Structure formats: C-alpha cells, structure tokens
Amino acid sequence: MEPHISLHNFSISVKDRREQNKHNSFVLWFTGLSGAGKSTIANALETEMYKRGIHTYCLDGDNVRNGLNKDLTFKPKDRIENIRRVAEITKLLIDSGIVVLATFISPYKSNRDTIKSIVGKDNYVEIYINTSLEECERRDVKGLYKKARKGEITNMTGVTAPFEPPESPNIEINTETETVSESVKRILEYISPKLQTYNNE
Numbered sequence: 001m002e003p004h005i006s007l008h009n010f011s012i013s014v015k016d017r018r019e020q021n022k023h024n025s026f027v028l029w030f031t032g033l034s035g036a037g038k039s040t041i042a043n044a045l046e047t048e049m050y051k052r053g054i055h056t057y058c059l060d061g062d063n064v065r066n067g068l069n070k071d072l073t074f075k076p077k078d079r080i081e082n083i084r085r086v087a088e089i090t091k092l093l094i095d096s097g098i099v100v101l102a103t104f105i106s107p108y109k110s111n112r113d114t115i116k117s118i119v120g121k122d123n124y125v126e127i128y129i130n131t132s133l134e135e136c137e138r139r140d141v142k143g144l145y146k147k148a149r150k151g152e153i154t155n156m157t158g159v160t161a162p163f164e165p166p167e168s169p170n171i172e173i174n175t176e177t178e179t180v181s182e183s184v185k186r187i188l189e190y191i192s193p194k195l196q197t198y199n200n201e
C-alpha cells in the first residue's frame, strides 16, 4: 500500500449486510470459451435468483471492456490486467453483500488463481462451461470465430490463443448434453447451502 493511504474502519460490516439481505455473498465465476453459454446460463440463473429475493449483479466481459477496461487489448498482459481489475470490483461487490455472477472467458489458470486469492477462496465458486470449440464455432454467436479463421482477429481464445481448462471446478456444465434450465437447477442446488451460511461465521 502507498505510505499515505490508510484504510478506514466502517461501522457496518459485510456480516451486517449479509444478515440484512438474509443470504451470503460470493462470486459465481463462469469460465469457458466464447459462445460456450456463460452469459446465457448466468442470465437464466440470475432471473431465478431474483425471483427468490437474492440480491445479485452480473459482471460481463464485454460490458466491462466497453467502459472501465476499454483501454485494454486482448494481448496476454492486458488480459491479466482485465481480470485483475474485475477481481477487485468483484471483491467490492461481495463486500456489499450481493452474489456476483461473473462471465469472463478467463482462459489462464493463473488468472483464475489470482481472482480466487483476491476475493478469498471461500467466496469463489468456479463454474466451468465446458462446450467444445467445434460447437462454439458452429454457434459463432458473435461471428468472431469466422473472423479469427480469416485472420481478422488475433488472440482469439481457442483459435490463436490458449484456453487452460479448470482442473477442479466446483461445477462443470456440458451445454451439449444439458439444457439451460437443467444447468440452472444444478447450480441452484449447489449454491443453496452456501447462500444460507451468512450468520454462523
């Protein structure tokens, strides 16, 4: 920390905010290739959580890159900085008492380790949306794969940039065999006990 910065102690803590919300706060970190289904599943999941009165916020790769991180490229160094900033925002949102649904390709294992260490391992749930490159290319939701194959986009994950699959995600979803609603149900079942553990720390 810079020498002239000191942290202020506020009276209301994350514990107070969680108690007021009547649920725990943490991040659901969705990782996977572009077009894998991260945003689709997060969107359907947030809708279900909203219906249940859970306070949520979706942090999306494209949205963040349109604003806060618009100075960053897709080169490895900038990808690392992109994720570091997102992890710091996520940490603040968790401290505010809400459940964050973060949808970022986050291709490097070291990236995801950084996020986990910034937000704290107990606040981090990793969801690997495991869709094959072939299927993502077939969907080509944003037309990016076609452009990458033509050489119009460099550093395209899965084509000209690597994706390191998570070794032990908390939840792994195969969108080629599971429907969106089945995936949402499975994630809800997994997080249900975690949501309840807000007042026994």
Ligand code: ADP
Pocket: 032, 033, 034, 035, 036, 037, 038, 039, 040, 041, 103, 129, 139, 141, 174, 175, 176, 178, 179, 180
């Ligand atoms: P990402 O956020 O990972 O880049 P998107 O959610 O934007 O991916 O796009 C995924 C695409 O795949 C959407 O067009 C969605 O309708 C489609 N899709 C087909 N089957 C599934 C499934 N079972 N789960 C999630 N998405 C699916």
